[in-house]
Amino acid sequence: MKSRHQPVDVPAPSGGVTRRFMLGALAGSLAAPPALAQGGIRIRHDYGEIVLPAPPRRVVSIGYRTQDTLLALGINPVAVRHWFGDQPSSVWPWAQPYLSGPAPIVLSGEVSVESIAILEPDLIVGIGSGISHAEYATLSRVAPVLMHAPNQATFTPWDELVRVIGYALGKDGAAADLIGKTRQQFAGMRARNPGWAGRSAVAAYHFGGETGAFTRSDPRGHFLTELDFVVPASLDRLSDRRGFYARLSPEDLSPLDADLLVWISSEKIPGLADIPMRRFLRAYREGREVVTSPLVGAALSFGSVLSLPFALSALEADIAAAVDGNPATRVASAVQAGIAP
Missing domain, CATH: 3.40.50.1980 (Nitrogenase molybdenum iron protein domain)
Structure with missing residues (x-):
């Protein structure tokens, strides 16, 4: 499965470097407001909706930058998508302290359904992955795939990303705390x-x-x-x-x-x-x-x-x-x- 949305400022995983590759923003987008489903969590998004019977614990992150949010919420992803740079487990220094347990498997270049299915995830975070509707449908046979909301395919503000992923993980309180603390840091800098x-x-x-x-x-x-x-x-x-x-x-x-x-x-x-x-x-x-x-x-x-x-x-x-x-x-x-x- 090949992403149609390329990363920014770094060489492509294979082949030559293209200008589009270097300038692509790879920004995910906010899933639609979640709603409680009978016996679980329902989240609507641009490609459909997912229903999670229980908070997921085996999460694969195929969004190019969603691993940070998962780690901040206390979830060590089973696998993460490589974007750019040469960082251990494709996790940058600001997120390294949040790693716990086994190091995530790094998915780079073309990502096959088989490579994800063998990991037995109970949630695939696809916000910011650039996958198509057809690729989403195929991946959905493996596990629920969390995608972006309509008209928000190019960018998700960091706080909205924390909110929706936090809801999917059953960690609303932790998500709200994270958002509040980070907003305070921005507010402090503005005040100074x-x-x-x-x-x-x-x-x-x-x-x-x-x-x-x-x-x-x-x-x-x-x-x-x-x-x-x-x-x-x-x-x-x-x-x-x-x-x-x-x-x-x-x-x-x-x-x-x-x-x-x-x-x-x-x-x-x-x-x-x-x-x-x-x-x-x-x-x-x-x-x-x-x-x-x-x-x-x-x-x-x-x-x-x-x-x-x-x-x-x-x-x-x-x-x-x-x-x-x-x-x-x-x-x-x-x-x-x-x-x-």
Whole structure:
């Protein structure tokens, strides 16, 4: 079973690297509001509905970033889907402390029904997996498959993902606690930096000679809005049919000009210092740029209940230094990356 939705910022599991592969957001979406079923849990979603007679304990995660939510809720997945990077069990450092018991099996490249069936799961989390209706129907013969809600196939905010997966696991209380604690972390950062509210911000990328930005319909753009920044509406108008990123012309990078410009990457950004039109951006001239480390870039790409607190802690000082617009406080990350003016 081959996913039709490719990951971002990393080489494909096999074969060459494509631009679509590198820029795909792989963001899941929220299942419809769950309802109590007689003798179990019923959850409606875009492909149908599932009924769970009891809280599942053997869970396979085929969504590219749903393993974080399962681990945060105390469920060690039987298997997880590899997205990018070379992490043990495809679990990143912010989630590693939550692993318990046997290490999850890593599913990469094409995922066959047989490879999942042999694991005998009682729930398959498919939010953000990109599987088709036909693939869903086949997998449903193995176990209930939790999918996204109608019209929400490209992005699920982290809190909604926690809520619906928590309900499916019979862990409503734990889910509510997780959501509350993480919201408090965002609220604390906003309270410490009230001047951010209403300022413009852009999460940008540069890969393979192409420059662009992530919209608010992507975890990276959504992260900025949760800090009270405003992602320019112009990016939404420029976005492709998937709606989560906008390619820009090399001759016109003006959509990136904002009070805060965050360059996102899960690896070193080659050629960023050599982009000719970048030097004409106010963000460049005034030192309003932040360049994430590969690890922080990966955390923002995951956009999960576990990775976001990690990113918040890592980025607060850099964002504050960039937003003030004072060249004397240019961000250290930009200097280290060799892209500072």
